């Protein structure tokens with residue numbers, strides 16, 4: 001069993017923390033069997049498996065449903081669920097209830113919040129209530145309209161300092177780890193050095209305590225993947241071949257065959 005305390009106590013000499021997203025039971029099972037430490041039910045499901053072009057349309061109902069599916073496929077890995085756009089930040093009571101439901105009903109072990117100055121208090125409140133929080137800073141995709149694009153963040157000294165200070169504030173508020181996305185490697189390295197909790201990077205260079213990617217980017221199932229992602233397989237080709245094989249077998253009258261057990265029942269003509 002991987003717990004939030006196992007992640008929190010990650011040491012400098014330990015192997016890097018591995019995290020991957022999953023949005024369904026069979027994929028979550030494979031991610032866990034591979035020995036990945038943390039399975040993230042990311043709001044990247046909007047792009048990755050729901051056909052949206054951002055994470056903004058993803059709802060609590062979407063994340064609850066997908067987190068349930070993932071939690072049912074996982075025994076040992078830590079399951080973290082993203083809080084989707086506007087499920088926190090508008091009303092603190094609603095935020096607490098939404099976060100709580102991801103644990104008590106969907107079966108997640110922790111939640112992840114895209115952070116800013118407004119999430120420091122919320123982090124403290126959630127942690128006090130027993131809801132572990134993973135913070136997310138740097139490029140936070142729920143702010144894409146505010147940023148005006150998908151470019152790297154914290155590229156100036158001023159903005160890098162802001163991110164560092166927010167990281168420290170969320171660590172002090174009780175976050176057990178911190179995702180740092182799409183920032184310069186030296187900025188991610190300095191944040192990592194400054195914090196007692198582990199950092200998990202995406203598009204943030206090699207000097208974080210762990211790495212995370214979106215599963216469809218890793219598998220070669222994404223229509224578009226960010227430049228910092230790496231494709232480690234070509235599952236789309238495998239799927240195309242299987243589907244093509246099925247279609248051909250039906251069209252050629254080869255499927256179903258006797259071995260598929262469609263024998264006749266012993267009855268008169270209807």
Ligand SMILES: Nc1nc(=O)c2c([nH]1)NC[C@@H]1CN(c3ccc(C(=O)N[C@@H](CCC(=O)O)C(=O)O)cc3)CN21
Pocket residue numbers: 043044047048055141149150151152182213214216217222224225226227229
């Ligand atoms: N499939 C997938 N993978 C991801 O890693 C991912 C998602 N979806 N959805 C949520 C966010 C969005 N992310 C992204 C998506 C695109 C870029 C990207 O293309 N950046 C380019 C263009 C920058 C620009 O528009 O100026 C770059 O060169 O940095 C970066 C992060 C990372 N996350």
Ligand SMILES: CC(C)C(=O)C(=O)O
Pocket residue numbers: 021040041042043044045082136179181202212213214
């Ligand atoms: C890319 C990770 C960090 C994420 O937030 C997601 O998958 O939604």
Ligand SMILES: [Mg+2]
Pocket residue numbers: 042043044055082
């Ligand atoms: Mg996310």
